[in-house]
Amino acid sequence: MSNPVSNPAGSPAENTRTLVVERVFPHPPEKLWRALTESPLLAQWMMGNDFEPVVGRKFQFRSAPVPNWNGVVDCEVLVVDPFQRLSYNWGTGGSESGLQWTVLWTLTATEGGTHLRMEQSGFGPDQKAAYHGANYGWQKFFGNLERLLES
Known part of the structure; x- marks a missing residue:
């Protein structure tokens, strides 16, 4: 799916794609919110992190390095709307030459x-390649989240 979005410099980014993963869980929003916003729970289904649900908070997800990736995702919290919406930027490869979503x-x-x-x-x-890699990664994360919520 294509949609115009703004890049960090503020000029329109044409022909960008958005990856969407959706799932219905048999749990209340409060339980999912905890899994999305509590650092120790996030670490169990996604990656190690120093996340805090505070707008403007810079944090990192950390995973084992693999070829062409040091295992670090640099992020900043953009939106915290408890039990409804959470947003953060997601960057790899450093802020100057890296990729940002x-x-x-x-x-x-x-x-x-x-x-x-x-x-x-x-x-x-x-x-x-980044889009397909992200799709693979999010499918895996959603499976991990499902297992965590069932435990």
Whole structure:
């Protein structure tokens, strides 16, 4: 899906793609919110981190390095709307020459659970490998989240 978004410099970014992963969980929004915003829980299903749900807070996700990636994701919290929306930027490779995206989580209460939507936006036309890698990673993270919530 293509949609115009703004890049960090503020000029329109044409032809960017947004990755969307959605799932309905049989748990209330409060339980999912905890998994998204409490650092020790985030570490169990996504990556080690020093996250705090405070707008403007800079934090990192950390994973084992792999070829072409040092295992560090540099982030800054953009939106904290408890039990409804959480957003942060997501950068790899350093702020100067690295890649930057925005992650937005939306929680919607449903009968008997919560619809969770994750959007990672800002993939440029030259970032097909990053888009496919992110899709793989988020599918894995969602599976980990499901297992954590069931335990």
